[in-house]
Amino acid sequence: MDVLYFAWVRERIGVPKERVETSAKTVADLVEELKSREERYEVAFSDLSALRVAVDQDLTDFDASIEGAREVAFFPPMTGG
Amino acid sequence: MDVLYFAWVRERIGVPKERVETSAKTVADLVEELKSREERYEVAFSDLSALRVAVDQDLTDFDASIEGAREVAFFPPMTGG
């Protein structure tokens, strides 16, 4: 699936988007998998309360299933308007 | 003093403005005096809860003093905006 990063999450991870092969079943599982890979992920995901997630472009939470998902995006709380 | 009428009060009294010589001390006294003059005043002032009053162009109530006032205006509740 595609994993996207926005704002300071993008800056900490270092890329706006990457292809990730995973067997994770939930967003939280995916986060754990990414954190175990490299330190930059561990830094970016160190405080999940400061992060928001969208699965297939719908806002959801870290318990959400990602089975069959095409796109998961991580970003800080939004500041529109 | 000048007594002014607006909207349907003006239509019932028949004039927008008139000069009134009075020794009335309050708005309520003035209303009683006008009502005793002619039926059109009695009709226009029959329900004071449907009327508003301004003394010298400031909204006030029927207990207000009119001593020294230059201008008293009677009108229905306002419908601006």
Add this chain to the structure above:
Amino acid sequence: MRVTVQEAPFDFGREAEDFASGHHDMGAVVTFTGIVRDLATGDLDAMEIEHYPGMTQKALEKIATEALERWSLGDVLVIHRYGRMTPGEKIMMVATAAPHRVDAFEAAEFLMDYLKSRAPFWKKEHGGQGTNWVAAKDEDEAALTRW
């Protein structure tokens, strides 16, 4: 602060643009525009607005000044027309500029609530069924208790 009472139409787009431009320290601008609405029967020929010339400007300035005192605002604009208008014509507008959106919204609502019930205007409908003075609504009077 600008308060204008006039018979002539005003250019809402231009007024809104001018009001919202040129502030570098205001993050939020709210406008409200009141428009002559046709009757449910669709036969309103005109809305006639009577006012109290000596009092109107003063009453509106008092309301605008109170808004400036109660909220953190950079600017306030009030334009209100009187005379005869047809459905679709703009009757009046208010605009508020503030650093933050909550102040801009609340002040605009305050201005509208007070303008409705405390500014000396009276509306008369001219339609197929003759003429009718628009009655004040209890809910408009009740709205003032919020402030």
Add this chain to the structure above:
Amino acid sequence: MRVTVQEAPFDFGREAEDFASGHHDMGAVVTFTGIVRDLATGDLDAMEIEHYPGMTQKALEKIATEALERWSLGDVLVIHRYGRMTPGEKIMMVATAAPHRVDAFEAAEFLMDYLKSRAPFWKKEHGGQGTNWVAAKDEDEAALTRW
């Protein structure tokens, strides 16, 4: 209903005028405009707005549709920019048209509250002190509980 996401500036006065015109059954039009506000230190060079292209339009349409369902509205407009803007530039606007003012005001506030915290935009300030991602405010999240 119209929802537009664009990088280019928009003409607020023209959009407001077009939106408020041509309705004969809507008595109330409310607009809100968000403007790039300079920093207290007066040295904001630019505000950069990042967004999530695939999601933004859908998220805004969802919010606008909910407003149309929850209030008695005739029309809704949302325009939101992304990219780089300087102090005084307009970032976005919403507009609501309704038969009555309370619906127009509430729906505009609802749109703004949701846009602030639920539309995928992120603001970054570029100034004399370097760059800074604007933090979401607790009060903006709390504002959603009103609806």
